[in-house]
Amino acid sequence: MQTVEVKQLYRESEKYLNQDVRVSGWVRTVRSSKAFGFIELNDGTFFKNLQIVFDEKLENFKEVEKLPISSSITVEGKLVETPGAKQPFEVQATKIIIEGMSSSDYPLQKKRHTFEYLRTIAHLRPRSNTFSAVFRVRSVAAFAIHKFFQERGFVYVNTPIITGSDCEGAGEMFRVTTLDLNNIPRKEDGSIDFSEDFFGREANLTVSGQLEAEIFALAYKKVYTFGPTFRAENSNTARHASEFWMIEPEMAFADLNDYMDTAEDMVKYIISYVLENAPEEMEFFNNFIDNTLLDRLNNVLNSEFARITYTEAIDLLKKSGKEFQYPVEWGCDLQTEHERYITEEIFKKPVFVTNYPKDIKAFYMRLNDDGKTVAAADLLVPGVGEIIGGSQREERYDVLVRRIEELGMRKEDYWWYLELRKYGETKHAGYGLGFERMIMYLTGMGNIRDVIPFPRTPGNCEF
């Protein structure tokens, strides 16, 4: 008898039809009448369940028909077609071995639960339809990203998580320490003696791997990171988490257009790959989470992304006659309402907005010849707003030094970053994609806490 997985049965049913198979999984439901019953079995390898039919001939019929939800069992029987029924086939059980009887107080009973409640049982929620779909899509999308970059010759680089520099300024940082908080070492002047700390200095969790990725781009030409990043900001929104994963590609001999071309290809690649490799999950999201989802994603696949300058964007917003909560003026940062209006109402497809005022962007972005704007570009997508931010990097040593000094930053802190501009610098560009934002976009899930297996937010680090 062949031991099989439910995915194999769905994907290659002809190979197994009318044969005896053995399959293990967890009971999602049991229904039974006097002489026979049905089990919906999920084995985790596939979104859909396998229907098991059993009858009184089973030795343990009485036990099986009372199996609590989520019990684990191994079933032996013949796989037969069920023409006209909801499911394409079922297993007629000849034997059901109970591996682990679940307790009858299993919290994930058939009735619907709120996502809020399910967060409190993060150890069980991957067994529900929604979260089973979310976290499989997350896995498929992660692989799509690696595949996209590896196929194009990008080198994957693990930039450091613990960092001694707080240079990037992308956000508040968490301190990493082994100091005894009850007995903090002091210097003579009373200040804390961080030379006694584990790394001999203050250390934090990284907010971005970009600056280190640039190091590798200037050696390998094309690289990408894919790792966790952190923000110690006390923001309790549906879009912010304290711990999240980022993808930060970086390319040498590349300018702003090269970044936009790569990012557009990447977004389309991820969407195609997920639609192809998790079709059942995507259909579920379209049916139960957001019924515009598949239309929206297919529209992205078939669009050429628009590209407009920030200045054009401001003009379009002003001319729109629309009343925004945040007024629009050249020089202001675009708010989500502006971003969504541009991509949803004006273009109805993804839009790159380029050449932002330098004062609202980071120090490392390349100064344009106008002296006022930088070669940055954000990608805005319908339904979300900004999903990618990137720029050409300032490769000119003198210009970069001037910018660092202008902003009152300490040049010494950037010694190695500046040396990259001294030893064979070239134009280069890169961007950052928040992985969870992408998963929200792909699934229609509205809260970042529901696309992270064990989310960390202010006040929350259970599990």
Next chain:
Amino acid sequence: MQTVEVKQLYRESEKYLNQDVRVSGWVRTVRSSKAFGFIELNDGTFFKNLQIVFDEKLENFKEVEKLPISSSITVEGKLVETPGAKQPFEVQATKIIIEGMSSSDYPLQKKRHTFEYLRTIAHLRPRSNTFSAVFRVRSVAAFAIHKFFQERGFVYVNTPIITGSDCEGAGEMFRVTTLDLNNIPRKEDGSIDFSEDFFGREANLTVSGQLEAEIFALAYKKVYTFGPTFRAENSNTARHASEFWMIEPEMAFADLNDYMDTAEDMVKYIISYVLENAPEEMEFFNNFIDNTLLDRLNNVLNSEFARITYTEAIDLLKKSGKEFQYPVEWGCDLQTEHERYITEEIFKKPVFVTNYPKDIKAFYMRLNDDGKTVAAADLLVPGVGEIIGGSQREERYDVLVRRIEELGMRKEDYWWYLELRKYGETKHAGYGLGFERMIMYLTGMGNIRDVIPFPRTPGNCEF
């Protein structure tokens, strides 16, 4: 004129021979005589350099012949074969554009540097032959791991980096905090008030994602993690880092043999994939780092890994007549010298040692029927010793509780881990592979600091 990468030229030279091409990269060396010269150009896409020939006809001949090492240039010219020469082809330059002139104090001059020195210039060392090879192999191996598991239907899960539990006991932990160390909040009894900290409790960096991976294995059947883990141990060895990446697969409906089968397949898959996809780098390591490397890896590919019990291993070690620094007795933990003797001298191939005494293994490992040993297995490989550790997990609620109590641990801390045993528990197994150990094994590099882009060790977190 086609813009090409050096990798394309090497892999598909017939497509480009006798054609005009444009290629950008960094100068590794320049040699010139009166009327002509040679540049070794590396563009980061390929381990080997591209030879550029140039002569006086170049407008900027005088500048080009004096180019400092690591300058970035764009070359245009014809690709021609060079029969009988060291390199298979060269580009006869018609134009050389200097993108970024390097400074003449570039630290990576042609002479050999020690690995210790190169660690101090981690922003430049990826441009050296050795580190260029190391970090490309690291990237290729990372993808091999994702590919292996994805092809087999494993779901990739991002277990949390910041954790509120210090349950796993795998090692010393780093504290993560946003408390102001100059003004630590206190409760009335004088103890620190961690309810004021960011997560409302004490938080640390994870030492392992295993317990959370088990959650996902009991939903998806087969899962794997691949992420950073941390140890705050003050150990300055060549094999320990404070921050390193781990792969932790976990499988439901699986026992110790299933784990060993999967791990053996995985190790062979990684080796094959790297030999196939980074052949130039692997040849380099074999020539310059460890000339037994390729033999050793090929031997692994062609071996069936041995499997012996711990008790058998102790017997073999005792009978060997060999004097060990640490004496061998049933009950003792195997030291590297023992492990290497078993795999290098006795079996001359990889060996799984199974069923260790429970007292030297973790609480979650499944107790064998003898009551003395657990269903654990470590994989020992020649040249390194232990490279993988894993076990069948204790799935029996009562046995697990007893073990937790026996060890004086607090049952409440494991509430969700225990609940997994209450709601559809089944036999399951998993293992951990230290990614850097694997890279050391694949490259022959002897120090973990030299296989991590920006290593973190006690006293070190520069870059």
